[in-house]
């Protein structure tokens with residue numbers, strides 16, 4: 630029998646994070662969910678636990694951009710529950726942007742949540758994981774970080790920065806006993822993508838995304854992508870010279 634895991638998921642009250650929590654609970658794992666809205670988080674955990682013989686979903690509310698709160702959360706989780714086997718830095722946000730109404734503050738805010746908070750999270754958990762030579766850190770970035778896309782300048786830049794940092798860390802962590810996984814989803818139907826005013830190609834349901842995410846965490850290798858067809862198409866775009874890339878994006882953008 631496979632031993633149940635302890636899984637800490639930031640951004641666990643909605644969308645991909647919540648679906649991943651459900652997937653982990655279905656496997657018999659224990660989940661600790663974090664998000665800012667404490668009431669919603671508690672309600673989510675109550676609903677998740679209602680399906681189980683004994684509680685396996687626990688709430689710890691925090692804002693991931695609060696450095697001290699992040700450290701306190703980590704101490705609490707390790708002290709009261711267990712050293713998590715998987716830490717999924719999934720909390721993130723998106724604000725569509727346009728050059729016509731350029732707001733540097735929006736870029737700053739997305740960088741804070743999608744990039745600096747994850748870096749801070751890695752900084753917080755790594756010493757203990759390294760000391761025990763175990764654990765998996767999963768960072769949820771996005772295929773939007775592969776290349777510049779219209780209306781996603783701020784979001785894409787924050788995810789590109791995250792992908793870049795993880796590529797560097799991956800090599801540096803070899804032999805440490807700590808695994809780093811980069812999760813790059815395509816479009817998944819969640820409150821975050823409800824903000825997109827365009828038809829999203831290959832849109833995936835959160836349940837299918839969560840299955841692919843968990844399967845990816847169990848597999849060897851660095852990057853986990855879903856849906857694969859769309860991700861591989863974007864990987865192909867990444868290789869194109871600018872002249873062809875811009876023409877193609879313009880055509881796809883209507």
Ligand SMILES: NC(=O)c1ccc[n+]([C@@H]2O[C@H](COP(=O)([O-])OP(=O)(O)OC[C@H]3O[C@@H](n4cnc5c(N)ncnc54)[C@H](OP(=O)(O)O)[C@@H]3O)[C@@H](O)[C@H]2O)c1
Nearest residue numbers: 640642643644645664665666692693721771816817819821
């Ligand atoms: N959906 C997609 O198509 C897609 C594609 C690629 C990548 N992603 C990435 O996947 C991750 C999850 O996205 P989603 O689509 O599932 O979004 P979502 O449904 O909007 O969920 C976002 C979660 O993050 C939490 N959160 C946001 N800001 C936070 C903060 N400062 N501190 C703590 N928690 C915070 C939210 O709860 P509170 O508001 O209560 O804090 C919520 O639980 C994000 O990193 C996103 O960029 C999504």
